[in-house]
Amino acid sequence: MTGLPQTMRAMRITRHGGPEVLEPAEVAVPVPQAGEVLVRVGAVALNNTDLWTREGAYGRPGDPEALSGWRGPLDFPRVQGADVSGRVVAVGAGVDDALLGRRVVVDPAIYDSEGPDARPVGLMGSERDGGYAEFVTAGANRAHDVTDSPLTDDQLATLPTAYGTALGMIERGGLREGETVLVSGASGGVGVALVQIARARGAKVLAISSGPKTDAVREAGAHEVLDRAKDLGEQVRAAAPGGVDVVLDVVAGDLLSDGLPWLREGGRWVVAGALGGYGVAFDVRRLYLHNAQVIGSAMHTPTHFGLLMDLAREAAVQPVIAGTYPLEEAPRAQERLARRDHVGKIVLRP
Structure with a gap:
């Protein structure tokens, strides 16, 4: 990863709790493994899942009050943030160099298989580190090229969880x-x-x-x-x-x-x-x-997400941005999200 910094700014949680458990940290820039890309985060959108993961509010089978992440206990510390748009700045082994420099939206789902109708069993920002940081890694097959989309980075970042969940609901219904x-x-x-x-x-x-x-x-x-x-x-x-x-x-x-x-x-x-x-x-x-x-309906399938990216490339939807915050103000941004006094999406800009 020649020319890239060795460390980056990130906002992590080290335990469950209120907004105060979101703490700034200087951490190593992740190295893309085989089949992965490294994305410089342009924007990361907030979701209710950020609040519930931070609070541990998902419960567990047979114990709905148990502190838990999206699909079980979290491995702390955890960098939050499921919804990422940005540019590919490095690739791992076996990944086409043509992706370098491309603007992408990351599908945050961790699937139970590689098939087109696979079901999400984990989520970036919960079961793996997410985009409350300057860089994040993702599978190359989950980084969708949207270079030619007229949507801004802020708008693109709003799509994965909110619009992916919405499209999954509409398709399943x-x-x-x-x-x-x-x-x-x-x-x-x-x-x-x-x-x-x-x-x-x-x-x-x-x-x-x-x-x-x-x-x-x-x-x-x-x-x-x-x-x-x-x-x-x-x-x-x-x-x-x-x-x-x-x-x-x-x-x-x-x-x-x-x-x-x-x-x-x-x-x-x-x-x-x-x-x-x-x-x-x-x-x-x-x-x-x-x-x-x-x-x-839990989120989307890979097929649903592909349909969503087609909408993004055509700007067939126009995401509404309720507000933007710098990365270090993630606690304040989450507090605003929890108040639910806004319309649209809240975005962090690393």
Whole structure:
């Protein structure tokens, strides 16, 4: 790695806790192994998974209150950050030198196989070091060339987790043109992505948000914005008298418990988050008597991510940036993310 520094700035966690456990550190620049590339980070976007990984809030099978990372106990210290855009500055053995200098977006998922429909079983920033640093390594096959995209580094960095999760939900839910879709948490990163992609798919988009954020969610592409502070059932029935075809839900909790009857015959409820709580109860008769489906969706597959990168190259989606911070202000950026008073994505610039 001639010409590159030997050390770099990074923000690491050495234990679970609040924003104060994010600590600056001077660490060795990682060396790309065989089949890997080294990426100079241009931007790294924040996600709820950053908060939950730092807090250890994922729980474990049989012990939902256990401190845990995305898929189990963390190896500390850990550099956080799943969503990286940047440029390839070095390659490992067996990697084509043509990648050097190319602008890339990194697929942060660690998959259970190499197939196109592989499932994520780990995440950069949780199960391996991520992008809260000046450099990060990634598999060459996970570094997608977006050199010609008109999107900025900040915009590109917002795509992997939020838009990847959104596209995975939409694909698994089988959303079709002309269907009516209901999006929860529509002002967040995944929510805005769901609104934009569902609208681009030709769906009628109903979005749940709060009053002050209504205009921004509508600008993202929602046909109607429903106020979560009012009677949602009444609003859904007024906007979709025949019922909803697909619910794309990052809230769960009481929303799923109360809202299952909003689905029309054969409707699909896709869950990719639990902002409203993970304990859910509903009348199972509503599920089987109406051929409804409740579908879990964790991030994306390699196929989904390839489709997302096609959208990025064409700038077919326009990510909304809520704010940018220097790397050392990661604790403050995470505090802002936790307040949920913004629309769009928050980005760090190393």
